[in-house]
Amino acid sequence: MATTKKQAADNGLSAEEKAAMKEALAERRKRSKGKTTPEEDLAEVLAKIAAMNDADRAVAEAVHELVLKAAPELAPRTWYGMPAYAKDGKVVCFFQDGGKFKARYNTLGFQDAAALDDGAMWATSFAITKVTPAVAKQITALVKKAVS
Numbered sequence: 001m002a003t004t005k006k007q008a009a010d011n012g013l014s015a016e017e018k019a020a021m022k023e024a025l026a027e028r029r030k031r032s033k034g035k036t037t038p039e040e041d042l043a044e045v046l047a048k049i050a051a052m053n054d055a056d057r058a059v060a061e062a063v064h065e066l067v068l069k070a071a072p073e074l075a076p077r078t079w080y081g082m083p084a085y086a087k088d089g090k091v092v093c094f095f096q097d098g099g100k101f102k103a104r105y106n107t108l109g110f111q112d113a114a115a116l117d118d119g120a121m122w123a124t125s126f127a128i129t130k131v132t133p134a135v136a137k138q139i140t141a142l143v144k145k146a147v148s
Contacts, residue, residue, distance in 0.1 A: 014101070016100060016101045016102065017101070019081070020080040020081050020082075020100070020101075021080070023078070023080055023081030027077075027078055027079065027080075027081075036077075038075055038076075041075065041076055041077040041078070042076045044077070044078050045064070045076040045077065045078060045083045045084075046064075048078060048081065048082065048083055049061060049064060049083055052097045052099060053097075053099050056097035056098055056099050056106055057097075058130075058131075059095075059097075059106050059128055059129070059130060059131055060083060060095050060097055060106070062131035062136065063083075063095050063106075063108060063128070063131065063139060064076070064083060064095070066131070066136055066139045066140055066143065067085050067093065067139070067143050068085075069140070070139070070140045070143040070144050071085070071087075071092075071143050071144065071146070071147040073087060073147065074086060074087055074092060074093075074143075074147065075087070077091075079091045079094050080094075081100070082094050082095060082096050082097070082100065083095045085143075086113075087113060087147060088113075090111070090112075090113035091111045091113060092110065092111060092113045092114045092143075092146050092147060093108060093109060093110045093111070093114060093142075093143060093146060094108075094109050094111070095107070095108055095109075096109060105127040105128065105129050106127070106128045106129070107125050107126065107127060107128070108125065108126045108128055108139065108142075109124060109125040109126075110124045110125065110142070110146055111124075113146075114145075114146035114147075115145060115146055115147070115148050116142070116145055116146055126138075126142070
């Protein structure tokens with residue numbers, strides 16, 4: 001049976017991954033046309049957080065607060081439909097709720113713009129199931145290091 005171009009393009013991508021890619025393209029179009037303000041970006045991030053299930057939302061709200069407190073210079077925006085925080089237009093870190101890709105945990109991830117380098121190998125993403133005082137301290141330290 002012959003494979004169509006659409007089937008080949010879809011190979012290996014879940015419906016959730018395809019939706020995230022579509023969101024990323026829409027985000028890029030808006031930004032490239034200058035059709036977004038910092039206030040609109042923040043509102044979109046807060047809307048994404050509000051749409052999460054209760055457990056993921058509680059973690060996302062705590063992470064959002066910690067990131068902005070630790071690095072007020074970071075600008076909230078969405079990235080692949082997820083809450084993200086950028087510096088000079090480049091995403092430094094993002095929050096992926098477990099429900100988005102049907103994962104068992106949430107993820108706090110860091111991109112290339114984050115200054116987390118530590119030798120020849122270092123972590124760039126962290127699983128989070130809840131934000132305890134110890135976890136809050138770790139998140140704060142990571143975000144501060146990422147923007148240093």
